[in-house]
Amino acid sequence: MEQLGHPQELFLTNICSTIELDLIVGNVSARYIEPSKEMPIVGHRDFFYKFIYNCSDGSFTQIPRERLQRSHDRLAPDHCPVCVIVAEREEELVPQKIHHGVAWHGAKYHVHDTIMIKAQEGPCHIGQILHIHFPQSDYEDSVSVRVKLFGRIDKLGLRPAEELKDGRHLFVTQDEMTIPLSSVIGQCQVYVRASVPELEAWLEMSPYHFYACYSFPSLNVTSWNHRHRLEPRDLLVCRYCAAEDLAEWNHSQKFLKKHKPLRALDPFAGSGAFGLGMEESGCVKVTHAVEISPSAxxxxKANSPDTVVYNQCSNLVLREAIRADAGFVVERLKKIDLIGNDHDHDNEEDPYIPPPPKPEDIDCIIAGFPCQPHSRLNMFVKANDRKSNLMLNVLSWVDFMQPKYCFFENVRGFLSFSLKARQAGLYRVKGGIAMGGLKFLIRAMTDMNYQVRFGILQAAHYGAPQIRVRFFMVAAKYGSPLPELPQPTHDFPFVDSLEIKLPVGHHIRPIWTRTGYAPHRFVTIDDAISDLPRFDWVNPRPPTDPARRQEERERARTIPLKKCKKDRPWCGYSGRDVPYKHDPTTALQKWCRQEPSKDLQHYTRTYEPIKVERVVNIPMEANADYRRLRPDLWEWHFANPSSAIARAGFKPGLYGRVDKDRWFQATVTNIDPTAKQSRVLNPYCKRIFTVRELARSQGFPDKFVFYAENDHVVTMHRQIGNAVAWPVAIAIGRELKKVLIKMWLKDREEAIEVE
Ligand SMILES: [Zn+2]
Ligand SMILES: [Zn+2]
Incomplete structure (x- = not known):
């Protein structure tokens, strides 16, 4: 496993195969080592192991007690635990008849269960099992299932405006079809609206929860008037599964009441989105956060007033935390923005940061460690970039705090980050250990006895209206169950297998990205921002052509105009009472507006008149860009054949208008119509996106307010662009909650047994 393990470390796998006798060279001793703080001591020709490595998802997990015991208890030929597991798995692949249903792939399906069915494209189909047919003779194919199909309200074009576009809202139909069991993806729950009293909380509990209010004669709805309102008795449910779902709901409610949230430290908090998004699960609370930027x-602090925030360098806070823990006198560090500001006594703010956190205060570390040196968008790759060392800071925090759980985020480019590389030209580095960053991270975590899994997550797969891939790692201390990575809940048509090629030759695919499997459709730009107020920038040079002037005047009747002036910090609307364009029409809009905003921050940054003029002259069509501008508005580098753009074949995108029915480009820190990621023109208005629109692209709730010195919009852009997309954080939090509830139930059971 190259540098992934200690030179004498082995990993158990789930592979067992036969080899030729003459390939055997001799005996070695390999033994299981109980994880401890010390490095294992083994003879120089011996080996040790403490983890199972799964070569299909790249995870390193602890070895279950049963597996260690099994190899001792049983005699040959049945003593191989791997073969037992493989045999069990193979057995599950054969459908087994059970009472009122079929068991297959580790799941049970009964008559009246609601299931997800593979689709050619887009989200999966959803149906209710009417009948399960087992083959009567050898000539018949395998098990088939007769289902009644549900329709999706969000896909109905004739849905009235007051009916929310909600992926969870289904309707009952009379359409039936027969499918092979192999098309069944898994179970989901569909209930009549009136039978779920706490709908919002129940929907939040699982992406596989749906509700229905109406029935229509068929999937092909021709009139909204053909609907019938459903009563709970109109939809039969499977007794077993409904009882199970109810028990799960009760456990979840009880768990949240009895179980204090894990206390989390974020050593590179930024605006805090990663941890605060995870807080939605109810099982984490960000109690401490370090952030070097005064604005962030x-x-x-403004969005999470209970959190102890250290406006300092994470290295210095860590140093003081370690010193304090060792009993030294701690130097009181000043807040970054108040250093050298001794005379400002009008300011009531305490100039010093709070006392550092102690290991017993923290259960969990959440960190998106700064990504500048790895970002593919950043041209300035430097071999000795200090920021690449911030991983060491995170790992030192882990070593010092020994938290139960860790959650890390980084850019995808982190995977291609080499260790010990040398500078080979201004923008290029050469040599070093391939994927050294990842190897170092895994090795350090497993050496500290953490189980780890990692993968590339696509924000659009979790309901963010944005294409954004990031590297994530989840780690759990030996003894705590390791959460899964969240699987896509939203079908996203952009093809990317999110595969990681490990340097040891394994291709891991921890995320299932195939289209037709996820329960919901992706969220569009229109879904995300159509309810925010419209406004145009004033054209700094009104057109001379009377027809076009008339056109502009017409447009101004419905869409207000705002002057975008370079000497002002922003252009648009600010404050708590900014009226929305309309009530929420989609699930995301409703979610973002759950709580009122103290400041909608619905404003753009400002530019010099020529840039404003170019923006307002881009046609109002999707994907229109600088190529549609009149030549006199071209920038030098559009027109010059030797410019970078010209040499790149006039790449589309500069001054680009987005397509409202698609998704945001990765929201980055530099929002500008001439930046690398330059499709930033609003689909309905003659201007670029506002701060609130960009925040929506990342799934921030509207109550979240960005602070920036002097209302500097670029600073807000940076906070938004650096954040973890809120829906991804929610999805990760949900996986954490699952394992915490499981562990809590198991502990409770064991406690009862002892009594
Ligand atoms: Zn075997
Ligand atoms: Zn059932």
């Missing part, structure tokens, strides 16, 4: 740390 104020944003964090």
């Amino acid at each position: 740390s104020k944003t964090m």
